[in-house]
Amino acid sequence: MDDEDRRCPSSVVRLRVNGTPYRLRLDNRTTLLDTLREHLDLTGAKKGCDHGQCGACTVLVDGRRSNSCLLLAVALDGASVTTVEGLADGERLHPVQEAFLHRDAFQCGYCTPGQLCSAVGVLAEAAAGMPSAVTPAGQRAVLDGAEIRERMSGNLCRCGAYPHIVRAVQDAAGAAR
Template sequence: MPDDDQTSMAHAMAPPHVPALPLTLRINGSDHQLMVEPRVSLLDALRERLHLTGTKKGCDRGQCGACTVLVDGQRINSCLTLAVMHDGREITTVEGIGQEGAPHPVQTAFMDHDGFQCGYCTPGQICSTVALLRELAEGQASSVTQGERPVAFSEDEIRERMSGNLCRCGAYQNIVAAIRTAVGA
């Protein structure tokens, strides 16, 4: 194929330029003004634009939970949502869970029970656990609960509620122990 044909084919296959949009992300209690293309994921905005690298990019397909953050208190996979969808909403990353010198009880429980090995999944596990504690306090049902009120707290309940967060090292036993302690705290 001649070079001119290859060039025109490459131009035809290139995605069109999409103008950046103004956006205010309220992250860990602070507003951040950004200009982002509409197709930028929340994960990429956090890591690449705001340099909040605690939230990890694992599978980038919503299957591992390493990118879990809280939006208005609800846990989400930040790789599966667009940053522009969260304009003005309250986003909490692992950096906003505790404070330096004063870790959140979930963070303390993870440290006390060695609820991590390599640590790559830990930020997502911690954010998900914070949401789990809120869900339990509100009496939200899970598939294990089967309509019981109040929600009975058990290891099966923990495992079900944390099933979206994978640990490739297999530290699940310690993670469950950490969560049991955090529920008591």
């Protein structure tokens, strides 16, 4: 073992990414975002702020939306990860992707992968009955504008496409019913 190995311990990490199993030897400090981008060539999730504040790196980990820049890959051994590249079913777009296209819910597109993954997570959370800060106590969430804005608030869009994003998520919620 040389000095570099002593300074940078590594571990074998097993991940299922977009349905494909991977076995990777990674430095213990490697984030999920860097694993996806640098080791698996999945560049949909973006490195925006690298501090969990912008949501550009949002992916689904075991079905829950997560900021991949904040997660160490070694802590996710055995997890299932879905990135924007894994949302479509072959050539058939996910209903959220279709709604974003129909509503023109993007401008520059930098935040779009994170917005899409977050929107898929929002639909799953609402379907599971998970409340948000604006869900009335004791009631099931209704994905109206206020509810969607609250749930998507962790995903920033520098271009300001928020009205289109909210309508796209509403459309996708209606399609999911």
